[in-house]
Amino acid sequence: MINGTEKILVCCGTGCIANGALDVAAALEAELAARNLSGDIAIDVVRTGCSGECEQGPVVRFMPRDLMYYRVSAKDAAAVVDSLEGEPVKKLLFRKDGEFFEHMDDNPYYALQHKVVLKDVGIIDPLSIDDYIARGGYEGLKRALTMTPDEIISEVEKSGLRGKGGAGFPTGTKWRSAASYDEWPKYIVCNGDEGDPGAFMDGSTMEGCPHAVIEGMIIGALAIQAEEGILYIRDEYALARDHIQHAIDDAYAAGILGESILGTDHKLDLSIVRGGGAFVCGESTALMQSIEGKVGEPRAKYVRSVQRGLFDHPTVLNNVESLASIPIILREGGEKYAELGTEKSKGTKVFAMVGKVKHTGLVEVPMGTTLRTLIYDIGGGIIGDRPFKAIQTGGPSGGCIPESLLDLPVDFDTLVEYGAMMGSGGMIVMDDRSCMVEVARYYVDFLCEESCGKCTPCREGLRQMRKILTDICEGRGKDGDIELLERIGHMMQDASLCALGRTAPNPVLTTIKFFRNEYEAHINEKSCPAGVCAKLTQFAIDPDKCIGCGLCQRACPADAISGERKEAHVIDPTKCIACGSCREACNVDAVLTERRPS
Amino acid sequence: MTDSEQISKITEIIEAYPKDQRFALAAMQDMQHAFNYIPEEGIAALSEYLACAQSQLYSMATFYKALSLTPKGEHIIKICNGTACHLRGSMNLVTELKRDLGIEPGETSEDGKFSIELVNCLGSCALAPVMLVDGVYHNKLRVDQVPGIIEKYANAGAEGGEQA
Numbered sequence: 001m002i003n004g005t006e007k008i009l010v011c012c013g014t015g016c017i018a019n020g021a022l023d024v025a026a027a028l029e030a031e032l033a034a035r036n037l038s039g040d041i042a043i044d045v046v047r048t049g050c051s052g053e054c055e056q057g058p059v060v061r062f063m064p065r066d067l068m069y070y071r072v073s074a075k076d077a078a079a080v081v082d083s084l085e086g087e088p089v090k091k092l093l094f095r096k097d098g099e100f101f102e103h104m105d106d107n108p109y110y111a112l113q114h115k116v117v118l119k120d121v122g123i124i125d126p127l128s129i130d131d132y133i134a135r136g137g138y139e140g141l142k143r144a145l146t147m148t149p150d151e152i153i154s155e156v157e158k159s160g161l162r163g164k165g166g167a168g169f170p171t172g173t174k175w176r177s178a179a180s181y182d183e184w185p186k187y188i189v190c191n192g193d194e195g196d197p198g199a200f201m202d203g204s205t206m207e208g209c210p211h212a213v214i215e216g217m218i219i220g221a222l223a224i225q226a227e228e229g230i231l232y233i234r235d236e237y238a239l240a241r242d243h244i245q246h247a248i249d250d251a252y253a254a255g256i257l258g259e260s261i262l263g264t265d266h267k268l269d270l271s272i273v274r275g276g277g278a279f280v281c282g283e284s285t286a287l288m289q290s291i292e293g294k295v296g297e298p299r300a301k302y303v304r305s306v307q308r309g310l311f312d313h314p315t316v317l318n319n320v321e322s323l324a325s326i327p328i329i330l331r332e333g334g335e336k337y338a339e340l341g342t343e344k345s346k347g348t349k350v351f352a353m354v355g356k357v358k359h360t361g362l363v364e365v366p367m368g369t370t371l372r373t374l375i376y377d378i379g380g381g382i383i384g385d386r387p388f389k390a391i392q393t394g395g396p397s398g399g400c401i402p403e404s405l406l407d408l409p410v411d412f413d414t415l416v417e418y419g420a421m422m423g424s425g426g427m428i429v430m431d432d433r434s435c436m437v438e439v440a441r442y443y444v445d446f447l448c449e450e451s452c453g454k455c456t457p458c459r460e461g462l463r464q465m466r467k468i469l470t471d472i473c474e475g476r477g478k479d480g481d482i483e484l485l486e487r488i489g490h491m492m493q494d495a496s497l498c499a500l501g502r503t504a505p506n507p508v509l510t511t512i513k514f515f516r517n518e519y520e521a522h523i524n525e526k527s528c529p530a531g532v533c534a535k536l537t538q539f540a541i542d543p544d545k546c547i548g549c550g551l552c553q554r555a556c557p558a559d560a561i562s563g564e565r566k567e568a569h570v571i572d573p574t575k576c577i578a579c580g581s582c583r584e585a586c587n588v589d590a591v592l593t594e595r596r597p598s
Numbered sequence: 599m600t601d602s603e604q605i606s607k608i609t610e611i612i613e614a615y616p617k618d619q620r621f622a623l624a625a626m627q628d629m630q631h632a633f634n635y636i637p638e639e640g641i642a643a644l645s646e647y648l649a650c651a652q653s654q655l656y657s658m659a660t661f662y663k664a665l666s667l668t669p670k671g672e673h674i675i676k677i678c679n680g681t682a683c684h685l686r687g688s689m690n691l692v693t694e695l696k697r698d699l700g701i702e703p704g705e706t707s708e709d710g711k712f713s714i715e716l717v718n719c720l721g722s723c724a725l726a727p728v729m730l731v732d733g734v735y736h737n738k739l740r741v742d743q744v745p746g747i748i749e750k751y752a753n754a755g756a757e758g759g760e761q762a
Binding site: 014019055197199203236274277278279290291292294355356361392426428434439442446554555557577579580581585 | 618619620621622623624627654657658661662663664665679680681682684685686687690693694697717718719720721722723724725726728735737740741742744
């Protein structure tokens with residue numbers, strides 16, 4: 001029976017909104033109003049942050065019954081409301097092996113996760129401070145207010161929390177060091193400039209539970225005795241910015257921010273600085289330059305930011321996910337947090353798993369979970385059950401990891417030993433139709449645009465690598481190119497000014513290390529084994545496999561495919577632009593990849 | 599917008615901020631938002647207000663991707679080239695747009711109708727490849743769907759098209 005405590009949670013993360021979630025929420029509200037269920041026994045429609053499985057969005061969940069619907073459209077509103085007191089709508093349920101499942105944890109995508117940072121994301125209305133408080137929000141802050149700065153820092157040290165932006169520097173150590181300088185003002189800064197392509201962990205956290213980030217910042221400010229804090233949020237994240245601003249305003253109104261934090265004589269002001277769309281501003285010193293209203297160029301770190309950072313004052317810069325981990329550490333104690341994870345990497349890590357994986361989305365697991373669990377058990381494996389080739393972690397600073405390393409635990413240190421890294425949490429899954437040389441070129445291209453140009457190794461190194469990689473992809477590769485790439489890469493690692501340049505060669509060096517044969521095929525045989533590099537590839541249709549369905553013909557942007565229905569189709573190589581649309585469209589694997597004759 | 603309207607809008611934007619260099623980026627972003635680019639007059643006025651060199655503001659305007667010194671088209675087409683979109687064929691969309699509009703990313707069509715921008719990850723990787731026209735998402739886009747979308751905007755005039 002509906003009794004008035006029910007809620008319909010509609011995921012309104014960026015991904016679901018793009019899939020029409022706001023229309024779904026409005027349609028559900030209209031449907032409830034039409035049936036007068038919004039009177040005494042109100043059922044609230046709650047627009048939540050990202051519930052995780054973006055691929056299956058918009059996701060709708062009826063609580064407390066825990067009835068979860070996937071791929072809901074506005075047209076389904078009536079059926080969904082009907083089902084609140086009756087049989088579930090079968091077509092919207094999770095389905096596995098022909099059976100239907102109602103609850104969230106029936107879906108292995110969710111069951112295998114362990115949510116700490118994201119525990120409220122997808123459950124609460126991010127615009128409601130009451131929702132956050134009802135689930136224990138600001139309890140950590142209340143406890144911190146009874147502690148000395150030293151005690152707060154000790155609690156964080158006990159948790160073993162390390163910077164989740166990728167570097168893994170112990171958060172407690174950073175705070176202790178900033179606290180040791182008797183120089184004011186001090187600043188606490190949140191790095192919300194998540195720029196790695198394919199990564200949206202921090203954006204989703206800020207969107208889905210902005211108060212956790214703010215609470216973390218207030219606790220950090222108490223620890224280092226800062227009275228001003230700034231959140232630097234990437235220009236592209238409009239929704240995250242709106243939610244954070246809303247949360248800041250609510251926190252002021254509730255007496256949590258401002259002249260007197262919850263009635264104590266501690267004070268803190270928080271404000272947002274909008275990024276300008278420059279990847280390098282995710283680097284700490286560049287970020288601070290940008291906040292100061294300058295061009296975001298990094299400086300050499302002879303003096304650490306904890307001593308002389310923003311406006312030359314002691315500054316703590318923490319990543320969004322690190323800050324969002326703080327409230328629970330203070331609330332439940334550092335030791336409890338340290339129970340999760342591995343010996344040297346405590347707690348959990350949020351990943352954005354994208355690319356050629358079945359269940360794209362946001363995932364939080366304990367540190368030390370293997371890549372295989374992430375990709376196959378949680379992610380459901382590769383789209384179309386194609387062979388796995390590599391997973392790229394850590395964005396443009398990270399590396400490509402081959403299948404042989406899939407059973408390694410993912411934490412700050414293990415992957416580094418094998419020449420890769422965990423990074424900030426972006427994970428891009430690639431199948432046999434992804435060309436590793438082209439992937440390396442893609443990252444170098446990206447970094448070429450984003451390098452600030454201040455130091456020569458990074459600026460010129462990237463440019464030369466781009467030229468060589470482009471040559472290889474377009475059939476002009478020659479003997480010695482691989483070795484030259486390696487030399488340039490090592491030079492950049494040694495000589496670049498900031499982390500952007502020092503890590504920029506990683507995608508190139510790891511693809512050479514693990515997929516050297518692909519480079520050699522491009523250079524020696526002028527062929528692209530994955531069938532991606534257009535200058536080296538042409539497509540043909542296998543007449544024995546083709547069923548004449550016409551899907552490829554419709555997908556072809558160049559009108560290069562002809563054929564009668566139910567008869568084998570043919571590609572005209574003079575018209576073909578080798579985009580591969582036909583291969584993606586074909587359901588029977590009838591499109592063949594061939595080496596393009598030179 | 600007339601010249602005097604533009605000047606008063608610029609003044610309004612600038613004076614909303616204290617006279618402190620740290621607000622230079624924010625003021626320029628507001629101008630970008632209001633005019634779709636940063637007019638010369640805007641830089642001059644801001645440099646006077648903040649008492650900083652115009653060259654400093656120009657170097658920021660060229661450094662940050664969110665800022666532009668030339669006017670953008672009526673409709674802004676953004677192609678996401680984040681890794682997920684790239685792997686799922688975003689560059690094929692760019693090639694198709696080139697065929698349809700005759701312009702490359704970063705350029706504006708001669709009639710001033712369209713600008714194409716190749717942008718960094720928009721965080722909607724599950725929907726890759728993604729194209730945004732005036733902020734409206736076109737998800738899991740196939741190359742053959744592009745001409746239809748463009749046509750709709752070209753015909754719709756300033757009001758823009760509908761969601762796909």
